[in-house]
Amino acid sequence: MKMTGPFHTRCEQAVANATLRKTLKNAAQIFRQSRAEGLGTLADPEAACDRAAEAKRRSLENLPAILELLEQNVIAAGGHVHWARTGAEANRIVADIARAEGVRSVVKGKSMITEETGLNQLLKDQGIEVNETDLGEWIVQLAGEKPSHIVAPALHKNRHEVSQLFHEHLGEPITDDIPTLTLMARRALREKFLVAEMGITGANILVAETGSVLLIENEGNIRMSTTLPRVHVAVASLEKAVQTLEDAAAILAVLPRSCTGQVLSSYTTVITGPRRAGERDGAQVFHLVLLDNGRSRILADPEMRSILHCIRCGACFNFCPAYTRVGGLAYPGTYSGPMGSILAPLLAEAQGKANPFAAFPYFCTTCGACRDACPVRIDHPRLLMKLRARHADTESPLPALAAAAFARLSASPRTWKMAAGVARTLDPELKLACRMPGIGKALSLWARKRRLPRLKQPFAARWADRSQTQPGGRA
Amino acid sequence: MPTVDLFIPCLVDQFLPEVAEACANVLTRLGVTLRLPSGQTCCGQPVYKAGRFPEARDIARRHLALFEGAEAVVAPSGSCVHMMRHGYPELFEGEPGMRERARALGQRTYEFCEYLVDVLGVSDVHANYVARAVYHDSCQVGRSLGVKAQPRALLDAVGGLTRVELEFPEDCCGFGGPFAVQHAAVSEAILEDKIDDILSSRADIVVTAEPSCLLNIRGGLQKLKAKQPVLHIAQVLDSGVGA
Amino acid sequence: MSAREDILDGLRQTLGHGDCPDRPHAKAKAHGKDDWALLRERAELRGVRYIPAKDLEAARGELTVLLTELGATSALVWEHHDLDALGLAEILAELKIKVIPHDAPLDQRAGADVGITSSQAVLPESGSVIVSAGPGTPRQTSLLPPVHIALALPGRAVPTITDLPAFIRSQVRPDGFLPSALHIITGPSSTADIEKIVVKGVHGPTVCAMIAVEG
Numbered sequence: 006m007k008m009t010g011p012f013h014t015r016c017e018q019a020v021a022n023a024t025l026r027k028t029l030k031n032a033a034q035i036f037r038q039s040r041a042e043g044l045g046t047l048a049d050p051e052a053a054c055d056r057a058a059e060a061k062r063r064s065l066e067n068l069p070a071i072l073e074l075l076e077q078n079v080i081a082a083g084g085h086v087h088w089a090r091t092g093a094e095a096n097r098i099v100a101d102i103a104r105a106e107g108v109r110s111v112v113k114g115k116s117m118i119t120e121e122t123g124l125n126q127l128l129k130d131q132g133i134e135v136n137e138t139d140l141g142e143w144i145v146q147l148a149g150e151k152p153s154h155i156v157a158p159a160l161h162k163n164r165h166e167v168s169q170l171f172h173e174h175l176g177e178p179i180t181d182d183i184p185t186l187t188l189m190a191r192r193a194l195r196e197k198f199l200v201a202e203m204g205i206t207g208a209n210i211l212v213a214e215t216g217s218v219l220l221i222e223n224e225g226n227i228r229m230s231t232t233l234p235r236v237h238v239a240v241a242s243l244e245k246a247v248q249t250l251e252d253a254a255a256i257l258a259v260l261p262r263s264c265t266g267q268v269l270s271s272y273t274t275v276i277t278g279p280r281r282a283g284e285r286d287g288a289q290v291f292h293l294v295l296l297d298n299g300r301s302r303i304l305a306d307p308e309m310r311s312i313l314h315c316i317r318c319g320a321c322f323n324f325c326p327a328y329t330r331v332g333g334l335a336y337p338g339t340y341s342g343p344m345g346s347i348l349a350p351l352l353a354e355a356q357g358k359a360n361p362f363a364a365f366p367y368f369c370t371t372c373g374a375c376r377d378a379c380p381v382r383i384d385h386p387r388l389l390m391k392l393r394a395r396h397a398d399t400e401s402p403l404p405a406l407a408a409a410a411f412a413r414l415s416a417s418p419r420t421w422k423m424a425a426g427v428a429r430t431l432d433p434e435l436k437l438a439c440r441m442p443g444i445g446k447a448l449s450l451w452a453r454k455r456r457l458p459r460l461k462q463p464f465a466a467r468w469a470d471r472s473q474t475q476p477g478g479r480a
Numbered sequence: 481m482p483t484v485d486l487f488i489p490c491l492v493d494q495f496l497p498e499v500a501e502a503c504a505n506v507l508t509r510l511g512v513t514l515r516l517p518s519g520q521t522c523c524g525q526p527v528y529k530a531g532r533f534p535e536a537r538d539i540a541r542r543h544l545a546l547f548e549g550a551e552a553v554v555a556p557s558g559s560c561v562h563m564m565r566h567g568y569p570e571l572f573e574g575e576p577g578m579r580e581r582a583r584a585l586g587q588r589t590y591e592f593c594e595y596l597v598d599v600l601g602v603s604d605v606h607a608n609y610v611a612r613a614v615y616h617d618s619c620q621v622g623r624s625l626g627v628k629a630q631p632r633a634l635l636d637a638v639g640g641l642t643r644v645e646l647e648f649p650e651d652c653c654g655f656g657g658p659f660a661v662q663h664a665a666v667s668e669a670i671l672e673d674k675i676d677d678i679l680s681s682r683a684d685i686v687v688t689a690e691p692s693c694l695l696n697i698r699g700g701l702q703k704l705k706a707k708q709p710v711l712h713i714a715q716v717l718d719s720g721v722g723a
Numbered sequence: 724m725s726a727r728e729d730i731l732d733g734l735r736q737t738l739g740h741g742d743c744p745d746r747p748h749a750k751a752k753a754h755g756k757d758d759w760a761l762l763r764e765r766a767e768l769r770g771v772r773y774i775p776a777k778d779l780e781a782a783r784g785e786l787t788v789l790l791t792e793l794g795a796t797s798a799l800v801w802e803h804h805d806l807d808a809l810g811l812a813e814i815l816a817e818l819k820i821k822v823i824p825h826d827a828p829l830d831q832r833a834g835a836d837v838g839i840t841s842s843q844a845v846l847p848e849s850g851s852v853i854v855s856a857g858p859g860t861p862r863q864t865s866l867l868p869p870v871h872i873a874l875a876l877p878g879r880a881v882p883t884i885t886d887l888p889a890f891i892r893s894q895v896r897p898d899g900f901l902p903s904a905l906h907i908i909t910g911p912s913s914t915a916d917i918e919k920i921v922v923k924g925v926h927g928p929t930v931c932a933m934i935a936v937e938g
Contacts, residue, residue, distance in 0.1 A: 021665070031918070088730055094726060138926065139916070191925055224913070225912040225928075229927075275905040277902065285826065285861045287862055301733040305737040330670060397533075403530035408532035411526075412524075421521045458495040463493040464500035
């Protein structure tokens with residue numbers, strides 16, 4: 006049975022880490038409560054989510070035309086548009102812009118897409134200083150870790166761990182006061198904003214109608230990154246584009262509410278091209294990099310297309326019983342949680358690479374809480390089940406032969422009854438069964454923390470007696 | 481008089497036959513004529529959940545045929561009903577004929593509580609059971625089938641029963657089919673949190689409408705030598721009637 | 724083939740033009756309050772210091788009190804007719820608050836005590852002010868200093884998020900384009916990245932104040 010491997014081991018280690026579990030549980034609970042409050046400010050949250058889902062669906066269906074319109078309008082507003090088939094191409098484009106503009110240091114807003122492409126490393130190799138400026142991203146950058154949650158990158162760290170990092174890397178005194186720690190970050194990063202020549206952001210929504218990039222944040226680091234440096238580069242995957250402001254508003258009506266419970270985050274910014282003549286701040290040069298990296302293949306698969314509805318709100322993470330026990334660092338790669346369990350294996354396949362994420366769809370209890378929480382109607386369990394079927398041969402805990410044997414057995418009720426009868430007679434408490442090959446391992450694992458059930462005389466066998474006599478009550 | 485074909489899931493048949501009995505008793509008492517299609521074995525859910533779709537289809541074809549003649553099918557398991565209602569049309573997406581047959585049958589296949597309240601229109605079965613009880617919303621019953629109010633209405637009508645809510649009644653218990661053994665440590669951690677919630681509630685009994693959750697939670701509580709029994713709702717509804 | 728053609732061709736093979744009916748927009752809860760009352764409620768929920776004033780004269784008074792309380796000695800300000808009408812220059816002169824010019828060195832601008840702007844609109848559903856970049860109205864004014872004070876004048880409410888598209892379109896300038904940046908500001912800068920504990924004033928202002936001329 007497929008029950009081992011590095012991912013498996015990391016999950017086991019994570020679950021044994023009591024501090025991590027407590028931190029994750031607390032954070033997830035707060036996120037869930039906030040989301041409920043946020044959606045509660047809508048007259049009809051279900052209708053709002055339906056509307057947002059439809060905006061995404063229609064945008065995906067019309068994507069080629071929308072992207073062309075977007076390009077046209079970004080250029081008209083004075084920006085530049087680049088297209089990248091792969092993450093490597095996107096990184097090269099950004100690095101080339103940096104070189105051409107004589108960039109020595111960069112400030113970055115939180116951008117999962119640049120995590121996906123591994124942009125930071127390429128820039129660093131080019132001798133460019135890369136400063137993550139979102140507090141959570143900066144914390145994990147200092148720790149040499151990847152973000153563990155798409156919305157709260159340092160979700161897995163408690164205040165003591167953060168203080169230790171600041172002490173080691175900034176020489177700051179140890180404290181357990183979170184406002185003080187935050188002030189340390191403000192001071193340290195303010196210096197970086199003031200000198201960086203280039204700001205790199207992602208994009209929450211790309212609006213084709215106006216050629217705009219819509220950016221959502223609470224801290225102000227994205228505003229800083231798009232206001233002070235001379236160059237602004239926005240990197241975004243294709244599916245971020247919508248045609249109209251109405252579609253953007255439909256998404257905006259549910260995204261912050263689902264994410265943090267806020268009606269709107271502290272700063273909702275609409276950037277359209279570089280600064281205009283007569284303006285004293287804002288980037289003087291604006292580049293938009295549109296990244297495919299496997300999305301066009303996923304779009305071509307009508308069964309899986311809906312994963313690209315994802316607006317990166319993070320709600321599914323906070324409801325997932327599996328994710329919230331282990332955190333994002335247990336998963337390899339960029340994306341974790343329910344959306345990542347679908348997107349990561351699909352992207353790897355679409356990119357024609359080896360798929361180290363094929364196990365993800367099996368790391369799921371199919372509880373469906375993710376689907377219920379999703380503001381753009383992604384049916385995660387349905388997609389995960391399809392992925393399970395696609396990868397059963399390498400990832401299923403049930404070998405094909407065993408599945409076939411079970412199917413044969415269940416097609417033969419007499420044999421089924423006989424086998425159950427034998428087991429019930431010889432081994433009603435499943436003690437011997439625990440030692441059998443195959444099924445024994447499963448039963449032994451189950452029995453680690455649970456008492457095994459006992460085989461009993463089946464209901465079907467008692468049915469004949471029932472028909473003779475009626476149990477009490479009305480006839 | 482309505483007629484119901486009983487669908488007794490394999491877990492119930494082999495490990496919890498008393499749940500099937502309780503189900504049958506409650507339905508009979510309410511004037512339902514029961515049939516038990518013979519030759520039932522499994523609906524295919526474990527194989528489906530393990531990603532083995534071709535084998536799951538074989539099992540599903542046979543199971544469907546067994547029940548197709550039914551006026552209504554009732555099972556004491558949300559996950560098995562969900563399998564028939566949603567899993568079967570999924571499995572037969574590529575076979576329009578089978579898919580239609582599956583959809584049609586799914587529309588008259590009910591989870592036990594759902595059948596009592598939504599079809600028979602009954603929420604008081606005149607049962608009595610003195611205890612402080614918590615109800616665990618199994619994912620497949622509550623979330624997947626949307627059956628949350630019905631079990632509560634049924635329990636609230638039981639004489640002597642005081643029902644309190646868990647802090648997180650809808651949180652998964654961690655079973656998840658193959659997940660329970662494929663990712664045993666994480667499954668155990670999820671179960672641990674559910675048990676903590678149960679113990680904090682000071683409930684005397686735990687009630688659920690899903691056999692797999694029942695075996696999971698009961699197994700966990702028993703291992704801890706906790707005293708609280710875990711019952712299927714059918715058993716509570718079959719208690720102390722006419723007392 | 725260029726990357727652009729590669730990508731677009733690939734998409735065109737499987738995607739086309741779908742026809743779907745437009746749906747009614749998501750409505751916020753009917754609140755039964757007037758715009759100002761809802762704006763105030765939602766803004767204060769987000770930690771905005773909301774200061775009502777019945778007219779410009781009263782607003783002048785409130786601003787004076789606020790600046791005195793803050794002990795501000797320097798300010799970044801918008802060059803804007805709303806602030807002229809308010810008599811901002813006189814207020815600052817009287818309080819001896821130094822106006823840092825827009826072309827001063829960056830560290831001087833970053834060292835200002837307060838940033839004072841007007842606003843293009845307010846968004847009651849979220850409790851926000853909306854500010855646009857332009858000549859004379861730099862983005863930094865509402866970003867760099869630790870305190871941002873926004874003047875909100877009557878008749879400029881964008882009631883809900885679903886009213887935003889029409890408002891944004893109304894912001895298209897004579898050159899046919901939107902402002903280079905439009906910011907919907909909802910309270911001070913904040914984060915909850917450490918243990919989900921909310922802290923204000925991470926990179927942007929710690930204090931966000933709105934002087935609302937409610938009329």
